[in-house]
Amino acid sequence: MQILVDTFDGDLRLFVSDRHLDRTVKSGVRVPGLRTVRMVRLFGDRAFLQFGHLREAIALETLIIDLNPRSITAWLLLVVRRACRRRTLVWGHLHPRAGSATRTASIRHAMRRLAAGTISYTYSDQDAARRELPGQPVWVATNALYRAEDIQPGAPRGTAERTDVLYVGRFEPAKKVDLVVRAFAVAVQENPHLRLRLVGGGSQQQNLAELAENLSVADKVHFEGWVDGVEALGKYYATAVCSVSPGFAGLGLTQTLGFGVPMVVARDEPHSPEIELAGTGGVIWVDSDSPASMAEGLQSTFQQRDLLPAEDVSRFVRQQYSAETMAQGLHDALKGIQR
Structure with missing residues (x-):
């Protein structure tokens, strides 16, 4: 604007x-x-x-x-x-x-x-x-978030220790953030170095904190609050193996791919038109409403973390979005x- x-x-x-x-x-x-x-x-x-x-x-x-x-x-x-x-x-x-x-x-x-x-x-x-x-x-x-000069991949390969699963957005029922916590609790059993960072806020935050406590992963689940600005958010994406969309994917997909970070996306959801960016190869599809399937997606991205950031995907977003x-x-x- x-x-x-x-x-x-x-x-x-x-x-x-x-x-x-x-x-x-x-x-x-x-x-x-x-x-x-x-x-x-x-x-x-x-x-x-x-x-x-x-x-x-x-x-x-x-x-x-x-x-x-x-x-x-x-x-x-x-x-x-x-x-x-x-x-x-x-x-x-x-x-x-x-x-x-x-x-x-x-x-x-x-x-x-x-x-x-x-x-x-x-x-x-x-x-x-x-x-x-x-x-x-x-x-x-x-639908865009940043100027072209600000759309850059995170730290070059080999310069950042990537251990984080990242969710950025509102903590509301329609977003199904509880699925992320449940999937993380499964994935971290195989990959104990993983950490979940929830960036945002909303009406479900207390419920999510209690869920993490009940699943015995509270020490690995971090509520980061609202974070604005490309530079501040870039620090979170620089240590992420993936972001995740348990509900419908939209503008957040543009954001994560711009940083060169893939997104784990639930398949059968009413996604926004930005889902066409799945054609870049930056989306890992998982079954909807399935913590087990999402956990497999999280584990897959952790195993391929040495390939990040995806510079070609970031470049495409910079040129087109x-x-x-x-x-x-x-x-x-x-x-x-x-x-």
Whole structure:
């Protein structure tokens, strides 16, 4: 967002609520031109309205809105701006997490038909979008975390002692972090040098600590708290044999592969589009909801730790999934530039 703000030199408006519909997801964006707008949740948090920006949003020459069928505000802006013949683009997940064959997929399709174009998170979604609505322009803004210069593999091979299994994210039920603790308790029996580092926080932290105590691995499970910034996080990835995603994988996959560290991923989960990065070879698939299968994945990465960091994987993320490539896609969409 900072790159876009600088590029448009004051001619960009950003509207965001302080939290997602999922209350555990908070906004951390702080850039010039950003306005925090009020969110009202409806129907038991199944839908929402946003206020405080509608008049200005309707008047803008080009507007990008969230491709989220739960947003009544998004529908309102699509319909009104279409009637006013103003250019509106949708940006987000092309399909629901459950896939393109689900019943609700047609609702996202309807939103796209009302829009003048689509911005997707991934290149595979761009191809699918073009097939579904031939003739409608599609741009890619790869979901990114860091500038290209900051996406670097960790310490060179042989210079870091890699012993850590790493989880980075929220400690919430949907994330299934307890599976990581259970799998680690199995893996550490074969590889006693392993250590589990949990970076983040959330409502399940006390439960996870008690689980580690009950499984007799509390001395090897470290709760690191929230860690921000590429340099601070890089220190954790520099000693990791792998990161792990027991639930759905998303932006964290971009992060770990950028550091040249593979991710152990549960197979049958509603993964975000970033899962296309599995094609880099940086994903170790394991069975969902199976501590035994995940433990095998952890053991496999520990045995191959001398091959880390994966410099080719990190280079691919740097070239294709940087803040610059993300900003370029959004810039081109706003300007109507097709490359």
